[in-house]
Amino acid sequence: MAEFSWDIRSPLDRALVAGPYGARGEDGVTLIEIRNFDLVQVMTRRGAAGEMAKAAQARFGVAAPETPKAVSAGDATLIWSGPDQFLVLSKGGRHTMEALAPVFAGSASLSDQSHARALISVSGDKARAMLAKLSSIDLHPDVFGVGAAAATSMDHTSVTLWRGKDRNAQAVFNVLVFATFAESLWHTMLDSAAEYGVTISHSEDLV
Amino acid sequence: MRIVCPFCGERELGEFTYLGDAKPQRPAADAGEDAIYDYVYLRDNIAGPMSEHWYHGGGCRAWLKVTRNTLTHEISSVEPAAGAGAAKVGA
């Protein structure tokens, strides 16, 4: 009987070529694809806001976001994704559907999105200039600070965008894009960033 | 045009999809054919402030009731549809 191996492949597996891209000698934008994560959509049931909030607080030690923001909770990030709903993002295996199901039983419906999205982190001196070509959101530091989040569109493609913790004193913008659009948006990102010079890599860790 | 989504804040037109006049209410199942014909087909087609259904499909996926002047495109109010944000109902 044949043996089956179930290789996991990111939707950007083919498109992502690690290394420099675009204008030579420039290093304006850093793109990192993050590959190993669990992502669960939590949708509060009708009238169950209080119960859900308690459950979330108990599980994560922080309040679930009720407005567009991303809340860091130790080993998870809770990202607002719409009214009565948020995403739980964690390193693969930490907060899976199976683990969260009993937590929210009766107070929220869960939907696994771990495979439905690709996660791209954008940083660098020119990150805002590059994102201004893709996003209609105002990313000025006074307006879109650390922890700000938005359910929005980039290049007519739905994304969840939030600002993570700064890295090397630079802003980091995280983009969750639907998996089947990921390669297309990736190429658009490269086109937008090429004039600034790009450094490309991927990571198995949430950064 | 920019719409202030009650959940997301001000967003640009491209994130929204338009449906139309929010005034007609879907008649009850037994309301009869005339009532539903009226609901489906007849419009006041207001020249002035009008309550409209917009969908924030490029954002939080909430359906919104937007009051917008069809003569000037000026938006005077935006509220969520009854079932958007229902988790707090009764709470």
Next chain:
Amino acid sequence: MNYSIFSLARAALSGHKNWKPTWRDAAPKDRYDVIIIGGGGHGLATAWFLASEFGIRNVAVLEKGWIGSGNAGRNTTIIRSNYGLPGNTGFYELSMKLWETMEQDLNYNAMVSQRGVLNLYHSDAQRDAFARRGNTMRINGIDAELLDQAALRKMLPFLNFDNARFPVQGGLLQRRGGTARHDAVVWGYAHAASELGVDIIQNCEVTGFTRDANGKVTGVETSRGKISAGKVGMAVAGSSSRVAAMAGLRLPIESHVLQAFVSEAIKPLIPGVMTFGAGHFYVSQSDKGGLVFGGDIDGYNSYAQRGNLPVVEDVCEGGMALIPMIGRVRLLRQWGGIMDMSMDGTPIIDKSPVDGLYINAGWCYGGFKATPGSGFVFAHLIARDQSHKEAALFRLDRFQRGAMIDEKGQGAQPNLH
């Protein structure tokens, strides 16, 4: 006043001092047999056909601004009869036949130019839908040709065949389609109707209807006083709901903004009219040299006669996707018209539920090409109190009966038609 090269040459000798107004700028009389509300192409054509075909010359056309100030002066000038559903097919062909003799009938050059209208397809499914429509046309005696990619490569080598997200695979061509100079159509009908005694009254806004004890419409109230009439016809696309409301009617119509664009004038570049099948873009080149183009409606109810940037971008994206050589051609002007969007994308030409009031409405973005046909069948309806056979399906009650004429299959959502 007769127009020809000879009259022009004679006038030149006298320094063009002897030309008379193209139409008489009339003041309202107390009473007319028929009043047409709306001095656009449809209203003026209706008046001309009433006078020339149906012998009713005591007619006034009331225009709230200057004639042609509505959609007649804001469209992209395309004429065609390439429809696929019963009701539409015959009507638009009637209109096309009238275009073909209009200039001689009116003694006015409206620059009717049958340079061809080409709908491009980009998939097998689209080809099949075009085949169905083209065969409908042929069965109705209308010219239609289905072209494949090889034929198009020869005919229009500049289209994006090889480097495109949705490569052009072929097209449905109606050679008799084309363009006409929109303003000249208005002026031509005004000129010819005026010659037959029709009063064209500008700056005369209708503010209400006068009704008798039985509710029958007996005339109109206007910014220039009351005028009585045997019958009143409304041809006010863009304002249909507002005028109908004065008679207590609600219509299956929404008003939407459609933007249009013209580029700087350039030497001949694009031969006929073409429509992109994988996005929202259509284009022709005017006699003056500008690329006249447009796309989809903005999608929201509007009476503002102007639109927003997303549609401008969407249309230009379509243009660049189809014809990448136009990248450096500059967009010169953008404007918007108010479309009378009906619930099935098809017009309404019918007696209204109010006695004495006749409705010509719901033209969506297709009213210009219908101008002569609409005028003819509306005049027929008003004169004979009976629908012309080619407009027999454009009834107001078709939505109650479930007899919609929905070319796009989008149902009762006007912004999708």
Next chain:
Amino acid sequence: MAGDQANRLNNGGLIDRSAALNFRFDGKTFSGFKGDTLASALVANGVKLVGRSFKYHRPRGILTAGSEEPNALVELRSGARREANTKATTAELYEGLEAASQNRWPSLNFDVMSVNQLLAPIFVAGFYYKTFMWPAKFWEAIYEPAIRRAAGLGRAAQVSDPDHYDKAWAHCDVVIAGSGPAGLAAALAAARCGARVILCEEDFVLGGRLLADAGTIDGLHAAEWVARAVAELEAMPDVRIMTRTTLFGVYDGGTYGAIERVNDHLPVPPEHQVRQRLWRIVAKRCVVAAGAIERPIVFAGNDTPGVMMASAMRSYISRYAATPSRRIALFTNNEDGWRTAETAIAAGLQVAAVIDARPDVSPAHRSLASKGGFPVLHGSVSGVDGGKVGVRKISVLLTGGARAEVEADGLAVSGGWNPAVGLTSYHRGRPKWRDDIAAFVPDGAPPGIVAAGAANGAFSLGACLREGFEAGAAAARDAGRSGNTGSTPLANDEAFSLTPLWHVKGKGKAFVDQQHDVTASDIELAQREGFESVEHLKRYTTLGMATDQGKTSNVAGLAIMAAVTGKSIPETGTTIYRPPYVPVAIGAFAGHHRDENFHATRLTPSHHWAAEQGAVFVDTGLWKRAQWYPRAGEKDWLESVTREVKAVRSGVGFCDVSTLGKIDVHGPDAGAFLDRVYINTFSNLAVGKARYGLMLREDGIVYDDGTTSRLAEDHYFLTTTTAKAGLVMQHLEFCRQVLFPELDVQLTSVSDQWAQFSIAGPKTRDLLKEIVDPAEDLSNEGFPFMGAREVNLRGGLTARLFRISFSGEMAFEISVPARYGEATARNLMIAGKAFGVTPYGTEALGVMRIEKGHVAGPELSGTTTAADLGLGKMMSTKKDFIGRVMAGREALVAPNRQVVVGIKPVDKTRRLRSGAHIIPKGETPGPDNDQGYVTSVCFSPVLDQWIGLGLVERGRERIGEIVRAHDPLRGEDYDVELCNSVFYDPDGGRQRG
């Protein structure tokens, strides 16, 4: 090379004499300097004749020094980068620039078409409407092509634009259009308040009129003040200065369109860079400091090369150190025009005379004249001698009636100034007339916009600074910023005295719109023919419709119309102002959305695997789907597809169906919710079962279909068609949030979460047994038809398995988390190897669905009812659902509707084509017997012939009838039989087996 620039001053100007640039105009090489425009470089080289006019092909020179230029239009660059109608006055000079004059043949100097001037008496406004009607056929064949060739000015490139464009968003508190004194003052005030400021300047240097008309501000020379202001602004992090950027449009909600000419000043954009960028600027407030445009006076010969706007002449002399003429006459009706005489004298040029239309001239100017030794003539210019070599002699009609002549090689004209009212009028606000300056000023501006400085009719330097500063401070305040603005920059308030003069009557053509060759007598003719409304005037004469958008002609045109009708100018009114403020390249509006990037591309989870297999892909919406998998030796697609179908029907195959829309429907009321959106019932579906569902629009027409499975008591997994996935999600959210908010339901799209494959064929179970954990029971009893549940796979993965069939064969759909999609495809190949497993594409999928009579996109056309599709019995009579009532309307239940039926050619070798119409036998095709059409076709390997589905009048009652398939488009007409739409295994035994 500077020696070539005979008309270049030795000193002064904002040009870099150390950076000479060579360029070519009409094949001749010239040189200029960095800092020049093409126009200023031509001026410096003594080139006067630059173009030919639209209709009469009259020789034309350079009239202005800005984006209002009507005459000096060129074809810039060559080949694929050729840009027609480029204004020489705004084209920045670069090394190697190539330009050619337009609308002339064979050369600019000798233009054959200038014979049109002889026909000018006939070519009056609207002449074409009065002729060319006979013979009718001649219009398309002869007249129109000739008119088209003659029209159109420049030639566009005939090949794909090789440059790139992009688009970006910017956000700020205050956006400012223009960087003249008012714009800079506004920027300073707003920025000092802490506002986020964007300052847009269409020129490549900041300063606006200060670049040519120096003055003293805060005691500093204007240039020094500008430098300080710019330095202050540049030091502030929230100020963005954008040169080469024109704010062109005002859209709703404080959105502004701007075009940045990023690299138009270079021969070719650098690698990875764009040519131009479209900006959408979102601003809380906007200050329009776009200045004013000097207006001409209409007189005979006013289009002669060498006639130039007075302010433009100053710009060439002061800013570019280039002298358009050596001996200059000035014709003015206002104080400001005199500055040109001052500038000319300061530059050492001769002033031949000043012709001033006003009754009085100030003592200062009188003494200037006597010092300069030139006469001041009270009167008007009535004619110009010159032609293509340029101005030689000027005729003057003196006040009182006498005539005089002035010899000069250049004539500067100032008729006053028109504020740039475009941006403030784009929301259909009409500007208002101000008698004191005889000009329209902004009124009814869109919310959040204010004009300041010359754009608002303030023509003195002091007033410009004050208004700009106040407007900037107010805008920042309105945007919620407060701070210390410092003090207002101060300058003198020069007097602006003007006596309106629009048109000097005289012999010869007097041009109002120079580019479109609209003359004063054309306007009089239009009035005579009843085209009195300004909009009729514009349309009849084409006044103001040229590439300069009437910036120098509109107001003069309506002033002349006002004069002939006896109305005032404000009564006559203006036409509607329309964006863009300057013409914008179509490529910029498209940005990167062109070629393959026109729209996004969606890839299925097995895409790259399928590509490795050599699949041919088809575009389905945004998706790329494997259409078929050709094998070596197969001669065409039909052979490949037929093989795939046969392999499935005799063995097993699989197909990626991940493109179907997939929606999780959760919550206690999920079943009740689905009952309302589907015509059939789902609340009674057992957990672990799937059911086919059909949904209608509210108007009773079929909207979409798909299978929905119940995975748990409160969890359904709904699928939609590929085409409607997004729309159905939107529709369901509408139902949930708007129509039925009382239901406790949650919806999520899981389309991208799951890779889904259909595995079909009699050997499906054999294949699955290889890959599914042996403990799973896949027998008919253990996993019956329409079953749905999770199963474990060998190697540790959990998958969902659905026993549903589109092909009519024994089939399952398997669903795995999407990142396992590619592995699944590979593993299915391994598991099925022994059974000859064959991957199949959308074509084979389509063949099998037609053989089974399943309806799809062509039948779900948006006009068909459930009954039309043969699914009327699914409509529940026990509940309300969307579309129930409207579906019962008389015409939708009429017995003669076109309904789905099977169709096959009587001649089995014949190919059937979609789009053929159905006509009864023996009748002549016509609208009255057009009974339907063929919707879907395929070659059926099972039946070994072409078959199809169609929508045919009373089709189901006519099974067995022979009718005609009439296809005149393709020259075909043949007999077909109407038959049962289920061609294959009509009792469904195979899929249940």
